[in-house]
Amino acid sequence: MSEELDQALSRKYDAGFVSDIESETFPIGLDEGVIRRISAMKDEPEWMLEWRLRAYRNWLTMEEPDWAHVDYPKIDFQAISYYSAPKSMADKPQSLDEVDPELLRTYEKLGIPLYEQEMLAGVAVDAVFDSVSVVTTYRAKLEEAGVIFCPISEAAHRFPELIKKYLGSVVPRSDNYFAALNSAVFTDGSFVYIPKGVRCPMELSTYFRINEENTGQFERTLIIADEGSHVSYLEGCTAPQRDENQLHAAVVELVAMDDAQIKYSTVQNWYPGDENGKGGIYNFVTKRALCHTNAKVSWTQVETGSAITWKYPSCILKGDNSVGEFYSVALTRGMQQADTGTKMIHLGKNTKSTIISKGISAGRSNNSYRGLVHMGPKADGARNFTECDSLLIGDRCGAHTFPYIESRNPSAIVEHEATTSKVSEDQLFLCQQRGLDAEKAVSMIVNGFCKEVFKELPMEFAVEAGKLLEISLEGSIG
Amino acid sequence: MLKIQNLHASVEEKNILNGLNLEIKPGEVHVIMGPNGAGKSTLGYILSGREGYQVTEGKVDFMGEDLLEMKVEDRARKGLFLAFQYPVEIPGVSNMAFMKESVNAIREQRGETPLTAAEFLKKAKAASKQVQLPLDFLKRGVNEGFSGGEKKRNEIMQMILLEPTLCILDESDSGLDIDALQEVANGVNSQRDGKRSFIVITHYQRLLDYIKPDHVHILANGKVVKSGDASLALDIEKEGYVFLGQDNDEENNT
Numbered sequence: 001m002s003e004e005l006d007q008a009l010s011r012k013y014d015a016g017f018v019s020d021i022e023s024e025t026f027p028i029g030l031d032e033g034v035i036r037r038i039s040a041m042k043d044e045p046e047w048m049l050e051w052r053l054r055a056y057r058n059w060l061t062m063e064e065p066d067w068a069h070v071d072y073p074k075i076d077f078q079a080i081s082y083y084s085a086p087k088s089m090a091d092k093p094q095s096l097d098e099v100d101p102e103l104l105r106t107y108e109k110l111g112i113p114l115y116e117q118e119m120l121a122g123v124a125v126d127a128v129f130d131s132v133s134v135v136t137t138y139r140a141k142l143e144e145a146g147v148i149f150c151p152i153s154e155a156a157h158r159f160p161e162l163i164k165k166y167l168g169s170v171v172p173r174s175d176n177y178f179a180a181l182n183s184a185v186f187t188d189g190s191f192v193y194i195p196k197g198v199r200c201p202m203e204l205s206t207y208f209r210i211n212e213e214n215t216g217q218f219e220r221t222l223i224i225a226d227e228g229s230h231v232s233y234l235e236g237c238t239a240p241q242r243d244e245n246q247l248h249a250a251v252v253e254l255v256a257m258d259d260a261q262i263k264y265s266t267v268q269n270w271y272p273g274d275e276n277g278k279g280g281i282y283n284f285v286t287k288r289a290l291c292h293t294n295a296k297v298s299w300t301q302v303e304t305g306s307a308i309t310w311k312y313p314s315c316i317l318k319g320d321n322s323v324g325e326f327y328s329v330a331l332t333r334g335m336q337q338a339d340t341g342t343k344m345i346h347l348g349k350n351t352k353s354t355i356i357s358k359g360i361s362a363g364r365s366n367n368s369y370r371g372l373v374h375m376g377p378k379a380d381g382a383r384n385f386t387e388c389d390s391l392l393i394g395d396r397c398g399a400h401t402f403p404y405i406e407s408r409n410p411s412a413i414v415e416h417e418a419t420t421s422k423v424s425e426d427q428l429f430l431c432q433q434r435g436l437d438a439e440k441a442v443s444m445i446v447n448g449f450c451k452e453v454f455k456e457l458p459m460e461f462a463v464e465a466g467k468l469l470e471i472s473l474e475g476s477i478g
Numbered sequence: 479m480l481k482i483q484n485l486h487a488s489v490e491e492k493n494i495l496n497g498l499n500l501e502i503k504p505g506e507v508h509v510i511m512g513p514n515g516a517g518k519s520t521l522g523y524i525l526s527g528r529e530g531y532q533v534t535e536g537k538v539d540f541m542g543e544d545l546l547e548m549k550v551e552d553r554a555r556k557g558l559f560l561a562f563q564y565p566v567e568i569p570g571v572s573n574m575a576f577m578k579e580s581v582n583a584i585r586e587q588r589g590e591t592p593l594t595a596a597e598f599l600k601k602a603k604a605a606s607k608q609v610q611l612p613l614d615f616l617k618r619g620v621n622e623g624f625s626g627g628e629k630k631r632n633e634i635m636q637m638i639l640l641e642p643t644l645c646i647l648d649e650s651d652s653g654l655d656i657d658a659l660q661e662v663a664n665g666v667n668s669q670r671d672g673k674r675s676f677i678v679i680t681h682y683q684r685l686l687d688y689i690k691p692d693h694v695h696i697l698a699n700g701k702v703v704k705s706g707d708a709s710l711a712l713d714i715e716k717e718g719y720v721f722l723g724q725d726n727d728e729e730n731n732t
Contacts (some may be wrong), residue, residue, distance in 0.1 A: 425529065426566040430620075432550040433526050433560050434576070434636065435583035444579065448570030448619065 016241030016271055019106040019211050023130065025084035028214060030077055032056065035184055038083050042153045042187075045160060055173040055183030062177045068339040069368040069400055070308050072245075072282065080247060082185045084130040084212040099135060110238060112207050124149055126190045126206040128219060133188045138202060145201050147231075148193040152220055155191035162193060166224055170253035170290045170316070178249040178310075179286040182218045186251070189219035194229035194260075203458055205234040208248075210270075210281070216247040223253070225260035225295075232263040232458055237270050237305070243279045245307060252287040256295035258319065263298045264289075265457050266313075270305035275363065277335030280307025287311065293319030293348070300456045303330040303340060312370065314343035317351035317382075324353040327453040331446070332365035332397070341371035341402075346379040346412065355386040358450050361397035368400040375412035382412040390420045391449050393442065421449075479504050479675050480525075480545075480644055485536035486700075487517075487524050494520045496700035497536070502644070505672040509686060510679045511711060512697035513719045518679045519563060521697070522648045525677075526560040527553050541643065555587035557643030561633040561650045568620040573632065574602060576620045581639055605638040609665045627658040634665035645669070646677045651685040663688030683715035698722050 026034060035056055039049040064075070086103060099114075107114050107127055114127060114135050124138035126149065133151035142149050148159065156163050173183040190206045210217045225231050237248075248270060256262050264287075273280025283306035289297040299313040315324030326342035344353035353373065361367040373384045390399035405414050423445050431441030447454070447466055454462045480502040487495040494517045502508055510518055524531050525538065527550040538545040545553060568576065581601075582592040593601070602616055609631040621629050630650050637645055650662055666676065666689055678689060686694075686708055694711045696704040696719070703722065704710065 424566065427568050429528055429550065430562065430566050430568070431576075431580075433554050433562075434580035434640070435551050435554040435587070436579055437551050437583075440579065440583075444571050444576070445568055448568055451570040 013241055013271060015110055015238035015269060017109065019102055021100065021102050021106075021211065022087045023084050023212055024087050025212055025215060026081050028079050028081045030080070030082055030185070034082055038185060038187060041083060041085075042156070044153070044156055047160075047164065048156050051167070051173070052184050052186075055180050056185075058174040059177070059180035059184055062174070062180055064177050068310050068370070069366065069402070070310060070337040070339050072308055072337075075247060075282070077181075079214070081212070081215045082218070083187055084215040086129060089129075103129060106209065106211070107207065110207070110209070112236075124202050124204050126151065126204075128188050128190075128206060128208045130187075130210060130212050130215060130217065133190075136190075141201070142204075146195040146198055147200050148191065149204055150191055152189045152191040152222060153187075155222075159191070159193070162224065163191075163222070166222060166253070166255055167220075168253075170255060170288045171251050171286050176286060178284040179251050182220060182249050182251045182286070185216075186218045186220040189221045189250070190223075191221075192223040192231065192233065194225045194231045196226045197228045198226075199229065200231040203232050203234060205236065208235065208237040210238075210246060210248065214244065214246070216249065218248075219250045221250070221252040222255075223262060223264070224255045225257060225262050227257045228259040229257075230261045232265070234265040234267070234458060236267045241271050241274075241279065245273075245280060245282055247282045247284070248306075250285045250287075252285070252313075254287075254289035254297055256289060256291045256297050256322075258293045258295060260292070261296045261298075262289065263300070263458075264313070266299075266301040266303070268301065268303045268305050268309070271307075272305045272334060272336050273307040275334040277307065280336070281305065282307060283309045283311060285311040287313035288343075289313075289315045289324070291315055291317050291319055291322035291324060291351075294321045295319055296323040296325070298325040298327070298456065299342065300327040300453065301329070301340075302450075302453070302457070303328070303338060306338075307336060309336075309338040309340050311340045312342055312372075314345065314372075315353065316345045316347065317353065317379075318347045319351075320348040321350045322348055323351070325456075326353075326355045326357070326371075327456040328357045329360070329450045329453045330358070330367055330369075331360040331362075332367045333362040333393075334365060335363070336365040336367075338366070339368045339370055341369045343372040343374070344384055345372075345374045345376070346382040346384070347376045348379060348382075350381045351379055352382070353384045355384070355388070356452055357386075357388045358453055359388075359390045359399055360393065360446055360449065361390065361399050362393035364396045366398040366400065368402060370402040370404075372404040372406070373414055373416075375407040375409045375414065377408045379409045380411050382409065384412075384414045386414075386416045388416070388418040389449070390418075391446065392420065392422045393446075479541060481539040483537050483539075485524070485538065486534045487520065488532050488534055489520065489530060493534075494531075494700055495524070498697075498701045500695065500702060502675050502677065504643075504675055505670070506692045507670070507676040507678060507689065509689075509691040509694045509711060510677060510697050511681065511694065511714055513722070516697040517700045518697055519648055522560055522646045522677070522679060525553075525646060526550065526558060551583070552587075555584050557584075559637050559640055559642035559645045561630075561637055561645065561647045563648040563650075563652065565621050565624075565629040565633055567622050567624075569622050571620050572617055573620050574599075574616040577602060577636060577639055580636070584640055601639060602635075605635045608638060608668060609635045610661050611635055626653045627655065630654060630662055631658065631665070634662050638665060638669060642674070644675050644677070646679070648679050649681065650678075651680055651682060659685065660688060683711045686711050696722075
């Protein structure tokens with residue numbers, strides 16, 4: 001069976017095209033001068049530049065972490081270009097009609113039309129291309145509700161007080177090696193502010209696209225949900241098929257004030273490299289949420305892309321009764337490596353967290369779950385439930401689980417369940433005997449395995465995520 | 479409809495079938511009995527194309543085509559259905575979604591348009607009623623947490639929905655109480671229309687109180703050693719397989 005499966009898993013990557021767009025790209029290399037130039041390109045206030053430089057100096061003193069269960073040659077940070085933007089964006093187009101049609105075509109090809117009338121009703125999109133935001137849709141409608149949704153570079157000008165107060169408040173500049181690098185060189189990303197008591201009238205989403213060669217993408221997202229507000233946010237990511245590895249080191253910070261709720265969903269489909277492990281994105285991302293009293297943050301991720309994924313969306317449950325959730329599907333195939341999971345830091349009383357992680361490994365890939373549940377001394381009555389399931393397809397892949405549990409409070413309850421299963425020959429045979437081809441059969445079995453997570457995604461995206469798994473597994477069976 | 483000639487087959491280099499001959503005409507019900515290890519289940523797997531079973535000699539003609547050359551799913555789409563002895567679970571995939579995919583894959587092969595969700599639901603409800611399986615089983619994962627009897631009924635429900643030309647029932651009666659046995663038999667009988675054929679593999683004569691076969695074959699050592707009508711099964715019930723002059727019970731039924 002494993003030969004059949006291997007063939008089935010040889011992939012097709014639909015988003016692997018390159019857009020022919022004239023870009024202004026910095027020469028490779030990193031020093032203070034590069035950071036000053038990035039800041040100048042964004043026309044940033046002085047305090048922002050200072051913030052970046054402090055991060056950079058910090059980064060220089062740090063060491064690249066090596067504890068993750070992934071293996072890759074050392075990254076040469078001087079071989080990366082830290083800024084690339086389509087030339088046409090230099091004139092700051094005021095409306096979609098002024099945006100380079102080739103850029104719009106890129107998003108159309110990816111299935112994300114940017115004209116509001118053609119879009120999924122009720123979804124606002126910020127489209128980030130290499131280092132800049134191309135367009136943010138539905139802004140007028142959102143502003144009516146008092147919701148701010150704009151590129152973070154613009155927010156630094158328009159809302160300096162909010163940025164000064166919250167940027168780096170959840171993921172400090174020196175938090176970790178890649179977060180420090182991001183703080184120094186971040187280029188664009190989304191900024192969201194939901195005012196007190198407001199339920200955001202539509203889904204917000206950011207679509208990240210890497211296009212240029214030898215560039216890194218370092219975006220930064222900051223979402224602030226003020227007291228009693230609600231927001232649902234989704235990010236999607238793709239990149240062209242290239243033989244070189246490209247670095248994507250993002251930081252996402254969420255602040256959920258008292259009684260606020262944030263739902264953050266990710267469909268990550270960066271180029272994973274070819275079946276021999278050539279090329280692909282290094283996805284080294286820091287995502288963290290701070291939850292105040294009665295707040296709730298829910299992370300849902302569907303990770304099918306990237307050569308290497310290193311990512312632990314986390315919740316600091318600071319306020320009493322706050323709730324953190326993490327629902328994850330990570331699929332690795334070919335030579336992909338994923339080390340992903342979450343951290344639930346229970347500080348407040350009666351805080352609750354739920355972790356549902358589904359790892360699917362195929363080909364010669366390695367898929368690790370790494371999760372920390374921490375119960376602080378004041379977290380009376382705190383509860384965690386973790387379910388961690390691995391599905392193996394074929395017999396040359398690996399699934400690993402690294403749970404860390406720290407409990408400093410005797411009244412806290414931590415539950416951990418884990419299973420490992422295989423797509424069995426029996427299941428495959430049953431499906432085929434009922435007329436389904438092997439590819440369809442595997443994608444059905446995998447989708448069934450992921451059901452608990454998919455039901456957490458916003459509806460439009462749940463369908464997309466299912467389809468994405470299908471495409472990922474296409475050709476995996478002979 | 480089905481013609482098996484001099485079929486030899488092995489599993490892991492062990493010979494299981496040794497020159498089996500069998501011909502089945504449209505509308506006929508053939509019962510296959512025999513001691514453990516005689517190759518009964520193997521026959522079902524070989525006809526449906528399961529991996530790991532090597533045909534070393536012989537040929538099988540199914541509706542004018544070389545069955546052994548066809549892929550598993552193509553055999554199914556051409557109308558060959560196997561009701562499993564031990565139906566496997568597929569967690570998280572709803573029975574309904576699974577069967578709809580399956581029905582539509584087979585309809586596509588026949589050049590028919592796929593059923594809409596509403597059309598399918600109507601058929602599925604009727605089929606589940608026929609085998610006395612409560613409706614909520616349609617929503618549950620395929621065989622997920624079903625009892626043995628529920629799994630077997632679920633198989634018969636799928637058979638009804640897929641409208642196959644040749645049904646192979648691999649011990650669909652084993653492990654059933656008398657009520658479940660009757661329901662399974664009723665499901666089968668309701669599908670007898672003079673064209674559809676059946677191969678019923680069983681250990682027990684009692685199933686034949688409900689399903690009236692046209693032919694009964696005794697399989698031993700990988701070939702048909704005796705054929706007759708329903709009365710042959712009664713003889714076996716009384717006298718066992720002693721006439722074979724050997725004891726096959728040592729071997730496991732694969």
